[in-house]
Amino acid sequence: GAVVSQHPSWVICKSGTSVKIECRSLDFQATTMFWYRQFPKQSLMLMATSNEGSKATYEQGVEKDKFLINHASLTLSTLTVTSAHPEDSSFYICSARLAETYNEQFFGPGTRLTVL
């Protein structure tokens, strides 16, 4: 149980285009999902906390107008990278938590974004 999927697993796009990444909890409902960005050989940097039915909470330094997060259902959160540029190329990973009182987060397999 507690499986999280992401789609797509990789994407290549041209500079200036927008890319949407989906994060799904397959066998549980997740009121909270988290989005991370990981550059090569670096740590996972929390970008935002996605709460179902409300606005996402962004970490300091993350542009909310550039990284649009929507958590419209208890099993789906989406991250849209708008007007992507080469410096946005990274590994984007989401995670989901089983319940408010549950600590463990289950991670998706990640999405490799390459912006040309």
Added chain:
Amino acid sequence: GENVEQHPSTLSVQEGDSAVIKCTYSDSASNYFPWYKQELGKRPQLIIDIRSNVGEKKDQRIAVTLNKTAKHFSLHITETQPEDSAVYFCAASRMGNQFYFGTGTSLTVIP
């Protein structure tokens, strides 16, 4: 916010030896400390975690110790095996809240 530091950044050990990775955190309100193992290009996998009301936890060859006063916690892997080679991340959080990860330790176990 929380700041988590992790050392060393790289670690090489001979197969069968022990490996120790250390982390410090800044937020005294943090009370949950998981450790994740990540293989190249794959998702992080939880290997062990500890809550602040416990000083030590062990699961077979893996153990974690926590010193709340000093605000540091450590991962101990005994009898290392080549399949233990990966990047390990510590994290700190307040119960139920977001994780803040350390910078990672690339562990290589030499056969």
